[in-house]
């Protein structure tokens with residue numbers, strides 16, 4: 432039976448490593464996307480058991496689930512800004528901290544809170560270079576009026592998000608824009624509250640930027656760019672069983688498009704897992720310019736030369752995948768391996784990509 436297995440020991444290792452590195456700085460567990468695919472129902476109790484009491488979410492139903500799993504004492508920050516009164520009312524009732532990224536958000540949150548007769552808490556979202564949400568630092572005067580005019584909104588934090596944390600120059604530039612804004616707010620008599628900017632990569636690379644909190648997502652999974660060198664363990668793989676051993680004579684090919692042809696007698700182990708389950712699918716970014724097209728090509732070439740595509744481990748060995756991965760099938764070369772029907776294979780698979788597999792935490 433195919434299943435997605437998360438080793439609890441590895442997860443605990445990562446949590447403890449991150450906490451040790453954060454020291455006394457509060458850690459926000461970013462659990463958007465159903466806790467990066469690992470499942471809120473698994474992850475929230477585990478985080479709580481390790482003393483984590485701050486969560487970032489992107490959807491209302493996630494906020495509701497975190498509240499019911501973790502109780503009333505944890506802080507929940509909604510990263511997704513909103514001006515929708517129904518959404519904001521639900522968040523205020525749940526005692527969730529909202530994100531204010533525009534003047535419209537601020538007005539809507541204040542009015543909704545007033546109509547409920549409650550105070551809303553919020554963090555300000557500042558755009559220092561991501562270019563999606565948030566006030567520009569140049570708008571600091573408008574931002575300062577949020578502190579003075581909106582009686583039903585309490586600003587308890589201010590944050591920004593890095594666009595390319597692995598790029599040091601760009602990140603330092605973003606951070607200095609953020610710091611300047613904070614100074615301007617303070618000199619205008621506004622208290623920006625808890626200030627935070629680091630995602631996982633920035634957290635690992637720049638301890639000097641930890642400020643009053645860090646927002647950690649992908650680092651829990653240990654799935655980071657190589658440049659973030661750390662001792663985090665890679666989380667999550669699919670377990671599957673060999674359903675058929677298939678012999679190919681030289682000249683015979685396997686899979687759609689017949690893209691791979693045997694040059695010697697070959698034994699293939701067939702696994703009933705494919706791209707439907709997310710195996711071998713990667714987030715791809717369509718190239719926007721000739722330059723990015725070249726860089727995509729370079730990445731593909733490197734993947735080919737290093738054989739660093741999707742991997743399958745069978746009986747302790749990494750086995751090459753032959754032909755195209757099908758919707759429900761993957762063929763791996765076990766010619767030089769002792770292998771039987773029913774043997775267990777381990778497929779590396781990002782939990783965010785996996786689909787249709789039962790998740791087992793053990």
Ligand SMILES: *Cc1c(COP(=O)(O)O)cnc(C)c1O
Nearest residue numbers: 461592630631646647648649650
């Ligand atoms: C998703 C997200 C994070 C977490 O990013 P990772 O790189 O996965 O750690 C942090 N902050 C914000 C605002 C996010 O949207």
